[in-house]
Amino acid sequence: MDEILSVVADCILKAESILFIVGAGLSADSGLPTYRGVGGLFEGILTQEGVPIEEAISKNMLQTRPEVTWKYLWQIGAACHKAKFNRAHEVIAQIESWKPGTWVLTQNIDGFERAAGSKNLIQVHGQLSELFCVNCSYRTTAEELLAGYSKPMDLPPKCPACEGLIRPDIELFGEHHMSSSEETFKILDNAPIDIIFLIGTSRDYQYITKPLYKARRLNVPIVEINPAETVLSEIANYHILSTAADTLDKLWNICEKQLVS
Ligand SMILES: [Zn+2]
Structure with missing residues (x-):
């Protein structure tokens, strides 16, 4: 060696x-339990919603049930926030x-x-701390809007400018x-x-x-x-x-x- x-x-x-x-x-x-990581916390498991995690954090789920996608994004975000x-x-x-x-x-x-x-x-x-609105040109950071994934709030987060859906600038499954x-x-x-x-x-x-x-x-x-x-x-x-x-x-x-x- x-x-x-x-x-x-x-x-x-x-x-x-x-x-x-x-x-x-x-x-x-x-x-850190890393998204898509080998041996990551989430890989291969079934969520409480009964769908695989890959489906929960997917483009389709964000469009149809954004609160589900956000629930798991939040867990990953909170883990990142606590780690260094x-x-x-x-x-x-x-x-x-x-x-x-x-x-x-x-x-x-x-x-x-x-x-x-x-x-x-x-x-x-992409990067989990970068956020944007799917409706308008609003961009912000998780630090700014979500207190770095540490502030309890209703999910999914809404755009302060147009009430549209906020999402992180990362590649979801299917994107x-x-x-x-x-x-x-x-x-x-x-x-x-x-x-x-x-x-x-x-x-x-x-x-x-x-x-x-x-x-x-x-x-x-x-x-x-x-x-x-x-x-x-x-x-x-x-x-x-x-x-x-x-x-x-x-x-x-x-x-x-x-x-x-
Ligand atoms: Zn907006």
């Missing part, structure tokens, strides 16, 4: 541009300050990457959120990435596999950090079977030592 860590740290030291592709596992160290970014988010943001060509492509909707300081960020599923990220995707497509980290995700969505296959063609190293093997493991050059916070902290320490010596 130590040997892999020093090889990977060496890649970081030499790299100018690093891409972090991150999923639920990144926030697992924050104790962890050492892994911090290290990624520190690396971006050190190497401005660093990018984060995240599946998570908790917004912890931005809170930790990441700026070159693609949130493919595609990514169009809003298309411009950023183009920038990322042309970015000269020197190393890719695949952290806490096990999904082979196209937006994940595309940069990975490109990296393989260009001999760009891919490092997977995950406590378990995933469907993406075979494409990675290095596997670190551990948690994100612990591994990134170790990598950061090795890099720091190299820099001062």
Whole structure:
């Protein structure tokens, strides 16, 4: 393990541009039940309404019974509100300050990457704290309108401007959120990435596999950090079977030592 860590740290030291592709596992160290996350609190369970959670948090349910969708969005929002970014988010943001060509492509909707300081960020599923009205152009934040998902209130929340339905700017099941990220995707497509980290995700969505296959063609190293093997493991050059916070902290320490010596 130590040997892999020093090889990977060496890649970081030499790299100018690093891409972090991150999923639920990144926030697992924050104790968060992550929407669509592997082992997330909600995945695969039947709700009190007798429908699978994927149906409760879907585009159709929001249109027909928004109070049901909101009940579960609220639970996730409240969990995010109580939790905080962890050492892994911090290290990624520190690396971006050190190497401005660093990018984060995240599946998570908790917004912890931005809170930790990441700026070159693609949130493919959106962010739970961003809210908008489905009727008018009203936009706000959960902090502003819902006291960060901590204030008890009637659900669904109503637009203060037009009484319309308020919803978070995230990808619900049955939707595609990514169009809003298309411009950023183009920038990322042309970015000269020197190393890719695949952290806490096990999904082979196209937006994940595309940069990975490109990296393989260009001999760009891919490092997977995950406590378990995933469907993406075979494409990675290095596997670190551990948690994100612990591994990134170790990598950061090795890099720091190299820099001062
Ligand atoms: Zn409105």
